[in-house]
Amino acid sequence: MPWTAWREAPITAVAPVTPRVKSFRLAVDFADRFRAGQHVDLRLTAEDGYQAQRSYSIASAPEAGGTIELMIEALPDGEVSGFFAEVAAVGDAIELRGPIGGAFVWGPEDGGPLLLVGGGSGVVPLLAMLRLRALAAPEVPCRLIYSVRGRAEAIALAELETRARDERGFGLSLLTTREGAGRRIDAEAVAEALADLGNPAHVFVCGSNPFVAAAADLLLGAGIAPGRIRTERFGG
Structure with a gap:
């Protein structure tokens, strides 16, 4: 599936990292095929159709296991980060596309x-x-x-x-x-x-x-x- 295609990625784990940052594990089909330094786009859609989208870097290394780790910081008045800080839970399906980026990468x-x-x-x-x-x-x-x-x-x-x-x-x-x-x-x-x-x-x-x-x-x-x-x- 091309990186430009939106698809659903279920949350498999949530854990606190700092007082303002949480770790989220998402199940994806490219967990062993991205480059360290790349990011993904996440999109939330409200019942009235309003959408909010943000980019988050991948914290995990490319490896087998079927998940990637994102570390999301709760920002004041953040539409997307606020959802992840207060609402998102294991089992939720998140719209995602990626991996994205080819310059800020290392292998x-x-x-x-x-x-x-x-x-x-x-x-x-x-x-x-x-x-x-x-x-x-x-x-x-x-x-x-x-x-x-x-x-x-x-x-x-x-x-x-x-x-x-x-x-x-x-x-x-x-x-x-x-x-x-x-x-x-x-x-x-x-x-x-x-x-x-x-x-x-x-x-x-x-x-x-x-x-x-x-x-x-x-x-x-x-x-x-x-x-x-x-x-x-x-x-x-």
Whole structure:
């Protein structure tokens, strides 16, 4: 079935991730055939025919099992995110199309070193890349710079810290903007990551517009070639 076709995907599991983010498992026919970094479109239709549509990155790695994982953050007045925060339950069938995207993707064949830079929920597609790396290319050096307001809002933090402890070649830099010293991503954070990683072959940056703009400027300032940097922006 082409990615442009809408079809129903039943919810098979729901779990809390942070106070504002939930994990949803959806049964799909492409769970082992998408690329880490891609997203899907979800569509809700009201009884009067009104429709609302949003895009969400896939958090899971491509693998057998028949489901993908989405991590959806509840946003103020969010039409779609509000439904998933308050209403959606196991067994509900959700309209979906995808997988979508061909530029912001990584696979084992692309190699490394790999530098990932995420802000808030922008870590989700990067999480798919990390999970795929662990499954299929653990020899690829990788570093994640993750900026979030506080530890309680960091998505998959326990998993990330376990990977940083147990996986050779992977390092995590967690920056909390509203806890402790309140550190944001800066030239020093980028320099620390590069000193650990070396010269990255691929850099992926994902987050809000201001975060991505600031991070991209810092990466360019650190001497990383523009052609190696790929960005994806979420909302404002």
